[in-house]
Amino acid sequence: MSDALIDSLTAAVGARPDDLPLRRHLAELLIAAGRRAEAVAHAAQLLAHDPTDPATQQLMSAALTAPPPAAPPPAAAPAVSGPPTDPAATPSASEKERSFSRDRDRDRGGVDWDALEGEFDGVVPPRFARDEDAAEPVRGDRDRAFDVERTTVTLADVGGMQEVKKRLEMAFLGPLRNPELRRLFGKSLRGGMLLYGPPGCGKTFLARAVAGEMGAAFISLSITDVLTMWMGSSERNLHDLFTAARGHAPCVLFLDEIDALGHKRSQLGSSAMRTLVNQLLTELDGVDANNDGVFVLAATNAPWDIDPALRRPGRLDRTLLVLPPDEPARAAILEYHLRDRPVAGIKLAKLAAATDHFSGADLAHVCETAAEYAMRDAITTGEVRMISQQDMTDAVREIRPSTDAWFATARSVALFGNDSGEYDDLAAYLKKRKLL
Missing domain, CATH: 3.40.50.300 (P-loop containing nucleotide triphosphate hydrolases)
Structure with a gap:
């Protein structure tokens, strides 16, 4: 096989790396010329495009498999027993097993991908890329990772x-x-x-x-x-x-x-x-x-x-x-949910006094509803205005405390399920609200 022809085809494949038939032909010529290492690199590129192609798998197997050596002539049996056989020269059972596995994989067209990737690392791209920017590899169920936070809330x-x-x-x-x-x-x-x-x-x-x-x-x-x-x-x-x-x-x-x-x-x-x-x-x-x-x-x-x-x-x-927020807490919660909204003339103390028994989630909903009122007027009239005290008052009137249903259930527990006294604090609160 002419080396000049192989060199010309190598240059052509370098200029046209996506020409798969040309790359396949070059790999076949390299195998025929005994240049198997170069043939493996080209076969790997073909397998990267289609790992299941039987013809490409056979091409890779041929590139990896060295030609069998010529069998030596049978030696005549010695007439006299010689020295004991060197144990190191006799293949062990595990070596025979590995040799058998290689022969079996070769006959079936199998490829040791791990060994191949290790041998040509840096020459051929890996079959499966890993995201190098990821902080950690994806973990299976046997190595679960939990989110461990460092919160700044006090x-x-x-x-x-x-x-x-x-x-x-x-x-x-x-x-x-x-x-x-x-x-x-x-x-x-x-x-x-x-x-x-x-x-x-x-x-x-x-x-x-x-x-x-x-x-x-x-x-x-x-x-x-x-x-x-x-x-x-x-x-x-x-x-x-x-x-x-x-x-x-x-x-x-x-x-x-x-x-x-x-x-x-x-x-x-x-x-x-x-x-x-x-x-x-x-x-x-x-x-x-x-x-x-x-x-x-x-x-x-x-x-x-x-x-x-x-x-x-x-x-x-x-x-x-953990009871619904008290009046100072309600004022703080309302202020928190209004801090990034356009408001004017909001009287937090008055609103906090009017929202007794409201949960924190209820108060967030009040602010959201008041913002909807102001936005609706802006859409209707075309003039943007601030969220007013009237918007907040209307929202409080519309929304009912979500805690009422829970306290209805808790009342039954405090009355009939508190023999051990574990709900005494709940019973005291219900009596204070005149629900018990």
Whole structure:
């Protein structure tokens, strides 16, 4: 085979890299000339365009397979036994197996892609590209990664709610800030607290504020992060979550909608869900690991649906009722949601007094509705105006507190399900509102 012809074809392929028939012909000539390394590079380029093409696979197999050496003439058997055979010269069973596998792959047209990519790294592009800009590779279920946050929100960002802040200070923040007193009184850096109350009253925001006040990591978990359709996977996900929290201690682990994960086992018809509750109890106890530095905050709208075992000492043994925001908190929430809107003449104190029993979410909806009133007038008249006090007042009149339905249910619990006294704070609030 003329080297000049191969060189001319190589130059032509370099000028026309997408001419696949020309590249294929060049690879065949290189194989015939014994220049197999060059042929492999061209065959790899062809396979990159169509990895399933049988002809290209055979071409690659031919380029990788060296011609068999000529068989030597059979040697005559020695008349006298010679010295013992050198064990190193005799192929081992594993070497025979590897040789057999290579011959089998060659006969079937198979290619050792890993070895090939390693040999021609930098010469031929890889079959599967990896995003070098990605912070981490995609992880499978056996190496799950959870979002670990560092929040800057503190309790100073929470308007009002002084009693709630005092309770959090006593349960979590005080022991952390006073290590000497903590050691003196034997207070461990572990524990759990259950936040309960009507929806939309800032339980999640409080949990973030606790983490920010501590300077601790924050991991939030919902039921969608745990439950899967595969047997045992939900329990493993829950274990991985607690392992991540222990690895980032001090850490606030927030379990949202805990009633979905820890529902009363006596009311569960699914054995898988009962097993999940058992796993949650095990993780809270820290049987297989140390939970020091892991502060578990759980939130629910229905504490009466939670398995009683979750509320025993050492687990979620402290309970905090998160009520609708008080008047100072309502004024702060209204100001927050109006800060980036065009407003004029807004009397926050008057609005806060008129929105008793409104949740934080209700107050955000009031601001949104008032903005719609002003925008509707701008569209109708063609003149843009500011959001006025009248817009806010009309919005308050239109929107009803969403907490009323929750308190109707809570009233029944306070009347008939408070034998242990665990809902005394709820009963006191209902009496204050003359609902009990």
